Amino acid sequence: MIELRNVSYSYRTISGSTAALENISAVLPSNKVTAVIGRTGSGKSTLMELIGGITAPDSGTVTVNGLDAGKCGSSIGFVFQYPEHQLFAETVYDDIACGPSNLGIRGDELEARVTEAAELTHIGKRLLRLAPFELSGGQKRLAALAGILAMKPSVLLLDEPAAGLDPSGRRLVFSIIRSLVSGAEDMTVVFVTHSMEDAAEHADEILVLNGGRKAAFGTPSRIFTDEKLLSGCGLGLPETVKLQKELYALGLDPGEMLDVPSAFGSVCEMLGRCGVSPKPKGNV
Amino acid sequence: MIEIRDLSRTYGSGSNKAHVLHGIDMNIERGAFTAVLGKNGCGKSTLVRHINAILKPQRGSVRVDGMDTKDPRRLYDIREKAGIVFQDPDSQSVAATVEDDTAFAPENLGLSEDEISERVEAALRAAGIAELRKKSISELSGGQKQLTAVAGIIAMRPDYMIFDESTSMLDPLARSRVLECVMRLKRELDVSVIWITHYMDEAAAADRVVIINDGKIAADGTPEEVFSDIELIERCGLELPPCAQLCVMLKNAGYDVPRLALNAHDCALLISGMTAAAVKEREGAS
Structure with missing residues (x-):
């Protein structure tokens, strides 16, 4: 569990200081996936750095599982916006092994951790032998994630985990995230995204930032049905919610449709109410 | 060029x-x-x-x-x-x-x-x-x-x-x-x-x-041409735009979906057309 209490932070530059976050309070629950959304420059990455204990707040507190975030060490895993910035070893294998090795893990246990993390992220044996710079952007993202997972953190922070990934890579990353919070162990996952579709489909809770302030915190169905909130924060709607609005404008009311599977259910029900029925299979 | x-x-x-x-x-x-x-x-x-x-x-x-x-x-x-x-x-x-x-x-x-x-x-x-x-x-x-x-x-x-x-x-x-x-x-x-x-x-x-x-x-x-070949899209590790995915799911469920809609506006028109066609059919039958 992550607790943010009245957190504020400003960047100090030659020209003065710029407020990045102002008075943020929220509790991000364990065994849930929280998405942080907001416009470019709204403070999302800064918030992640504070939760990760990389930066300390100017005022307020950030606690992770009851401890000050700055004192949590390797129990917090952080996958940065640009994965290539955190790959440095000679081979992908060595890179994944680097984190657990720094924790003093050696021998069979180290190998088991690397193998497990590589399997989880679909990094095959051929890729493990390559140098990290030989990987494509998406493969680097997965290698960086594998390196963090090999350290077995209890909090996983991901800054734009799906940016630059193809659809199958994106599905893989989010299925890994889901499996982590569904496991028996205590796990908190927070990810930053610009994709409203990803936030709607893969998050349990959503924190909306606007100009460094908390604009809202709630479930996807609460956030994405509040168009005034989203447009006030300069954010768009997921494509299926746009479809819901377009249908409404045409006099049809399909009900909630946050993602494609829920849109399918809602549209089928609505079509049924309108007397449109599917034809028996084989006539399609 | x-x-x-x-x-x-x-x-x-x-x-x-x-x-x-x-x-x-x-x-x-x-x-x-x-x-x-x-x-x-x-x-x-x-x-x-x-x-x-x-x-x-x-x-x-x-x-x-x-x-x-x-x-x-x-x-x-x-x-x-x-x-x-x-x-x-x-x-x-x-x-x-x-x-x-x-x-x-x-x-x-x-x-x-x-x-x-x-x-x-x-x-x-x-x-x-x-x-x-x-x-x-x-x-x-x-x-x-x-x-x-x-x-x-x-x-x-x-x-x-x-x-x-x-x-x-x-x-x-x-x-x-x-x-x-x-x-x-x-x-x-x-x-x-x-x-x-x-x-x-x-x-x-x-x-x-x-x-x-x-x-x-x-x-x-x-x-329209490229996204119509769903098998190819999947083989290449890609996916259809969300509204096109919905069209395919409806078609696979047996609905008479006349074409693939690639955006929300077009998809809404398509679904609305399906309901209008059903009304017309019922009126014709009665």
Whole structure:
């Protein structure tokens, strides 16, 4: 569990200081996936750095599982916006092994951790032998994630985990995230995204930032049905919610449709109410 | 026109040798918006890096308005004609402030000071970062850096603009603003846009969609043509835009879906048409 209490932070530059976050309070629950959304420059990455204990707040507190975030060490895993910035070893294998090795893990246990993390992220044996710079952007993202997972953190922070990934890579990353919070162990996952579709489909809770302030915190169905909130924060709607609005404008009311599977259910029900029925299979 | 003929490239050697591009043949005309899709590692970035001669063909040829990218004497002219924005803006920031960074390319074109400041002003406004002009690049967020890189190429106004996932860190409004601006340049200045993306909704708005799979062209056509081949889309590790996915699910469930809708507006019209057809059928029956 992550607790943010009245957190504020400003960047100090030659020209003065710029407020990045102002008075943020929220509790991000364990065994849930929280998405942080907001416009470019709204403070999302800064918030992640504070939760990760990389930066300390100017005022307020950030606690992770009851401890000050700055004192949590390797129990917090952080996958940065640009994965290539955190790959440095000679081979992908060595890179994944680097984190657990720094924790003093050696021998069979180290190998088991690397193998497990590589399997989880679909990094095959051929890729493990390559140098990290030989990987494509998406493969680097997965290698960086594998390196963090090999350290077995209890909090996983991901800054734009799906940016630059193809659809199958994106599905893989989010299925890994889901499996982590569904496991028996205590796990908190927070990810930053610009994709409203990803936030709607893969998050349990959503924190909306606007100009460094908390604009809202709630479930996807609460956030994405509040168009005034989203447009006030300069954010768009997921494509299926746009479809819901377009249908409404045409006099049809399909009900909630946050993602494609829920849109399918809602549209089928609505079509049924309108007397449109599917034809028996084989006539399609 | 960009003419790519039998372009092939391999990386590595021995057991690690991998064919990244394999006999690519394609033309890119002036004034077209071409979306390039493909899974990670399929060769998209390698392909477009050949267009402005960052990479030279190991086999085959690339010509930009008739100039061979292998001819070292034409390198400057080719790069003036074809500009690229990478995914990671840190790899192409050159100046200390947003304004200076945006002015870097037009300055190198030898334009007059008035022309440079007019172009920089317009580019900063188009990218929506006019208020950041005096900011140091190091003070910017990831998305703001991407917008600065985009402003740089807008100010340069090359005939061929290549965007290699250059809006991947942007919020939806900033992304659509960049897309609108690029579309406008395409219309007004007959600029050709080559847009690599993983966002299928962006590809759905293009004039032409090219899918690269395992270093080869797997599909090349209008968005409607390309997205209609669902088997191919899945084989290439891609997915349909959300509304098209919905159409396919409805069709698979047995509904009479007349066509594939690629965006929310079209999809709503299609579903509304299905309900109207059912009403008509009932009225006809009674």
